[in-house]
Amino acid sequence: MAESNVMVLGTWASPFVLRVKIALHLKSVNYENHEENLPESKSDLLLKSNPVYKKVPVLIHGHNPICESLIIVEYIDEVWTTSASSILPSDAYERAQSRFWAAYVEDKFFPALRRLLIGATEEDKKAALAEVVEGTVVLEGAFGELSKGKAFFGGDNIGFVDIALGSLLGWIEVIGKQCETKLVSEAKTPRLVQWADCFSAHEAVKDVLPEVDKLADFGLKLRAKILKALAPTN
Amino acid sequence: MGDEDVVLLDFWPSPFGMRVRIALAEKEIKYEYKEEDLRNKSDLLLKMNPIHKKIPVLIHNGKPVCESLIQVQYIDDIWPHKSPLLPTDPYQRAIAKFWGDFVDKKIYDLGRKVWTTKGEEQEAAKKEFIECLKLLEGELGNKAYFGGENLGYVDVVLVPFYSWFYAYEKCGNFSIETECPKLIAWAKRCMEKDSVSKSLPDQDKIYDFVLHLKKVFGIE
Numbered sequence: 001m002a003e004s005n006v007m008v009l010g011t012w013a014s015p016f017v018l019r020v021k022i023a024l025h026l027k028s029v030n031y032e033n034h035e036e037n038l039p040e041s042k043s044d045l046l047l048k049s050n051p052v053y054k055k056v057p058v059l060i061h062g063h064n065p066i067c068e069s070l071i072i073v074e075y076i077d078e079v080w081t082t083s084a085s086s087i088l089p090s091d092a093y094e095r096a097q098s099r100f101w102a103a104y105v106e107d108k109f110f111p112a113l114r115r116l117l118i119g120a121t122e123e124d125k126k127a128a129l130a131e132v133v134e135g136t137v138v139l140e141g142a143f144g145e146l147s148k149g150k151a152f153f154g155g156d157n158i159g160f161v162d163i164a165l166g167s168l169l170g171w172i173e174v175i176g177k178q179c180e181t182k183l184v185s186e187a188k189t190p191r192l193v194q195w196a197d198c199f200s201a202h203e204a205v206k207d208v209l210p211e212v213d214k215l216a217d218f219g220l221k222l223r224a225k226i227l228k229a230l231a232p233t234n
Numbered sequence: 235m236g237d238e239d240v241v242l243l244d245f246w247p248s249p250f251g252m253r254v255r256i257a258l259a260e261k262e263i264k265y266e267y268k269e270e271d272l273r274n275k276s277d278l279l280l281k282m283n284p285i286h287k288k289i290p291v292l293i294h295n296g297k298p299v300c301e302s303l304i305q306v307q308y309i310d311d312i313w314p315h316k317s318p319l320l321p322t323d324p325y326q327r328a329i330a331k332f333w334g335d336f337v338d339k340k341i342y343d344l345g346r347k348v349w350t351t352k353g354e355e356q357e358a359a360k361k362e363f364i365e366c367l368k369l370l371e372g373e374l375g376n377k378a379y380f381g382g383e384n385l386g387y388v389d390v391v392l393v394p395f396y397s398w399f400y401a402y403e404k405c406g407n408f409s410i411e412t413e414c415p416k417l418i419a420w421a422k423r424c425m426e427k428d429s430v431s432k433s434l435p436d437q438d439k440i441y442d443f444v445l446h447l448k449k450v451f452g453i454e
Contacts, residue, residue, distance in 0.1 A: 052336065052369065066328045068335055078324040092311040093297060099304045104285065138285065 006031040009046050009058040011038050012210055013218045015167040016069035017057040022163050023073045023087060025204035027080040070102055073163055085157040101142050101153070102164035109135040110168065113183075117175050117219060118226045125179065132183055139165065140189040147191075151198045158202060166199040170209060174216045240265035241293040243279050245272055247443050249342065250302035251290040252394035252433050257309040259429035260317040260385060303334055306390055319387045333373055333380065334391040340366045341395050349405040349444055350453050360406050367414045374420055385427065393430055396421040400437035401444040 006024070008031050010017030024031050036046055036056055049058045049065035059066045059075065066072050077087040089095050112131035119125035146153045146161060153161035169184075176183040184192050199205060240258070242265050244251035258265055270279055270289050282291045282298035292299045292308070299308050310319040320327050344366060347359035370392065374380055380388035399410050399421075411418040424430045448454070 061325070064325050066325070066332075068332055071328050071331045071335065074331070075324055075328040078327065092308060093294075093299070095311065096299045096304050096308040099307070100299075100301055103301055103304065 005062050007034055007060040008032070009034045009036055009043070009049065009060065010056045011036050013215060014056055015171055018167040018170075018208060018210070019069045019163050020057045020059055020072050020076070021208045022158070022167065022205055023076040025208060026085070026087065026158060027076060029076070029080055069167075070106065070160075070164060073160065077160075085154075087154070087158070087163065088160050089154070097146065098153075098160040101139075101146065101161045104138070104142070105161070105164045105168070109139065109165075113168065113171065113175060116179065117171075118223050118230075120227055120230070129179060129181065133185075133188065136184055136189045136192060140192050143191050143195060147195075152195065158199065158204065162195075162199055166196075166205065169196055169200060170212055170215050171219070173212055174219045177216065178219065238263065239293075239295050241268060242266070243268050243270050243276070243282065243289050243291040243293070245270050245289050246435055247397075247440055248289060249394035249398065252397065253302045253390050254290045254292055254305050254309070255433035256385075256390050256393070256429050257306045257319065259433055260319065260390070261309060261313040262316055263309070263313060303338060303391065306334075306387065310387070317384065319381065319385070319390060321381075321386070330380070330387045333370070333388045336366075337370070337388070337392045337395075341392070345395060345398055345402050348402045349448070350451075352454060356406060360408055363402070364408075364410070364413045367410065367417050371414055371416045374416065378423060379420070385424065385429070389424055393421060393424045394434060396425070397434040397437055397440050398444075401441040404441055405444065 006029055008017065008020055008024070010020070010033065012035065021031075021033075034043070034045070036043055038056065042054055045060075046056065046058065047054055049060060050056075050067045053067065055067075057067075057069055057072060059072045061075075061079070066075050073087060088098055109132070112128055112135055116125060116128035116132050119128050142161070143153055146155075146159075148155060150156050152158050153165070158166075172183050184196055186193050200209060240263055242251070242254055242258070244254070244267060246269060255267075268276075268278070270276060272289070275287060279289065279291060280287055282293055283289075283300045286300060288300070290302055290305065292305045294308075294312070299305050306319065320330055341363075344359050344363040348356060348363055351359060373388075377383075379385050380392070399418075403410055425434070
């Protein structure tokens with residue numbers, strides 16, 4: 001049944017927004033996409049819906065705004081339960097494990113990836129690269145543990161950790177190309193390489209992924225902007 | 235219910251550990267408390283939390299759960315009938331998780347800046363710290379607790395920092411109560427509950443601990 005009261009405030013390049021869209025697609029929920037023109041301007045709706053952070057994504061369901069991508073994904077999983085698969089496991093311990101690894105992606109892996117994108121000096125980039133590669137190896141281990149031999153972190157179906165990490169794949173590819181390295185390598189992380197292909201090809205994912213070329217272009221501009229803002233003024 | 239084997243690896247001044255103590259107390263779960271020496275981490279801690287090597291670690295029937303917000307949600311999931319901490323409505327749950335996440339993102343780091351820095355940096359930290367507490371006061375509104383009539387998830391996540399307030403005030407030379415009287419009233423209300431008062435160390439002890447840390451790290 002088509003939902004006419006679901007809106008996503010987002011930007012096309014944001015991996016966090018992508019998480020929300022993937023979750024909605026998984027649940028076959030129709031939504032209205034509202035593209036924000038960040039950072040140049042923030043719509044009144046965004047400022048009203050997320051007064052604390054003024055960031056995307058925001059999910060607006062009826063009159064209710066929900067903020068923070070992983071919280072939004074959990075909300076989507078709890079509201080739309082008629083779908084065949086759930087995003088979070090039903091077992092409490094497995095749920096805690098999924099949340100742990102999603103938090104790892106959020107709190108450890110993503111910041112290292114970001115530092116690699118905006119690294120100003122060769123030294124910064126080298127340090128960030130080492131952290132990112134170490135992160136992929138840790139996640140390869142996590143995949144072994146959680147997937148139990150199946151295609152996704154969530155097992156047979158895309159789950160919470162798949163969404164948390166999979167949403168970063170476009171940026172991982174772009175940043176890797178920038179550094180002339182494959183960040184998710186066959187040598188160190190063969191299972192993740194396979195998983196990345198499965199994830200990107202999934203029904204609920206393939207049509208929402210941003211184009212890598214567009215992302216690469218955006219990445220260069222973003223890096224330049226950030227470095228300019230951080231540079232000491234003469 | 236049969237005998238549950240619950241162990242908590244913790245460190246007495248940790249506000250993250252306090253969250254888990256409160257949650258377990260609210261649920262009336264008996265557990266073994268193990269104090270960790272963070273300069274000499276036990277084999278058990280390193281085995282149970284190899285990724286972060288941090289406390290608190292909740293070990294339930296031999297299986298580890300790490301990260302305090304995740305632990306509190308896990309405790310609520312496993313023992314849902316006594317003192318439910320998260321609401322049942324998905325939107326209310328999302329709001330509670332949002333504010334729990336806000337506390338996690340802001341309060342610890344800002345508080346730390348207040349007691350470790352001086353001058354302009356400290357003033358900026360104090361200002362932002364108070365702004366965050368005021369936002370939380372706004373969310374509390376006229377409710378007795380963030381959870382409504384009973385202690386809820388956000389209460390459990392935030393109240394441990396109350397034990398650090400005296401230390402922040404002394405180091406930062408300011409009064410949190412003057413700026414945020416409603417929040418202090420809320421904290422005192424929480425402290426009337428055994429589950430909270432027995433889980434939080436004395437404010438003086440935390441201040442002594444902070445003074446000790448300042449000496450060790452050579453912070454003025």
